[in-house]
Amino acid sequence: MTTGEHALPLDLDPSAVARLGRHAVDFLADWVRELDTAPASHYEPDGGLLTALRRPPGDGPGNFTALLELFRQAAGQGVDTAGPGYLAYFPAGGLVTVALAELLAQTVNRFTGVAQVAPALVAMEHGVLSWFCERFGLPAGAGGLVTTGASVATLSALLAARHARGDGTIYVTEHTHYCVAKAAHVIGLPADRIRTVPATTGLRMDVAAAATMIAADRARGMRPVLLAGTAGTTSSGTIDPLAELGELAREQDLWFHVDAAYGGGFQLTGRGRTRLRGIETADSIILDPHKSLFFPYGTGLLLVRDPAALHAAHAADGHYLQDLSPAGDLPDFGHLGVELTREFRGLRLWLPLHLHGVQAFERELDEKLDLAAHVHRHLAADPRLEVPWQPDLTVVLFRLRGTDQDNGRLLAKINASRRVFLSSTTIDGRYFLRLCVLSFRTHADRVEEALAIIRAAC
């Protein structure tokens, strides 16, 4: 093993690559082995550890084993967002095969901002994007971009929409993720251009109210340009009536944007396709593989009906790029989004899909739908609890029939088990505990354990 005594040049020789690589991969295998028994959360402020982590790098080489040990200890602090007990926010787990793809892609280190420099790798990434477009029922010629997450994808979607439809008002609900308002803010839309359509008691956009609001806005001289539906809201996992919203957008000549950051992965399942019906009418769709496709954090997708709109909204030129010309029908990803230089993101999608096969994803997602329905049934049968909404996907909201403070205490008690970790949200001014089954590492055993912990804590 590398010790501090030997110099370690930046240009590793092949045997050092193999030695360090094996050591890192052994570390990962050990870490994965311990996930099942690791605490779901672990807060033990350790001053010594923090001091060691903040220590500046030495002038000479360090010891890989000792450095990895520091990383292991640092990763063990806080919430275990990769473990089976993580039922808060949107757990994905983090497929190790994506991490392995990253190791390969980063080592090969090819530039994929412009197709001409790495045409085959760009074709690989483009192929995955086209496959997603097809799974969402978008027409041939649709395309998109792999981003770091839904927020960045939304930014580019809104820019494309503005380029295609001009400046005007956009329509959301109070349950729309704030990334839409944030993107609007970043592209310079005044806050009053964001119009909040009322939601139904089922927490869905009220289509009739949207139609009325759009007509009224037009009558007072405003210019409606974009309607944003959500396929799985962040608080409750609720799906807006996408087919009706798509129809309204078409009638009113609005850009139809669907935020499927959470719900999008379920399009791979039969139940998901039924529940997301209408998403195929979208002009832009965003989804986060780091949510419902179990990816590690850092992968978002933007799919657009008309990639020309995306290109027109982002293309720019510089003399330093004069050697580079378009490569046939391959997209220049650097001209479709805000980043020029980016890591090659194709392999991290291509490898796990081809290696595990699509059915492996479908099976996992179907299991999560079943588990969430099971959680809902059990909690709804407990007379101490209010469980007002049937899950559209895999988020279940519940609360004790008591005060918000009682419910805050209940959450703290559940999380103190350190076997599961839940979060909370507020709907119509009332506090709800929120349980989301989404990690590929969460199965029936941990869900039963969660239900037992909740019952005992009530």
Ligand SMILES: *Cc1c(COP(=O)(O)O)cnc(C)c1O
């Ligand atoms: C998580 C989420 C986002 C934001 O996605 P990031 O990947 O965190 O940028 C947007 N919309 C919805 C519905 C989400 O759940």
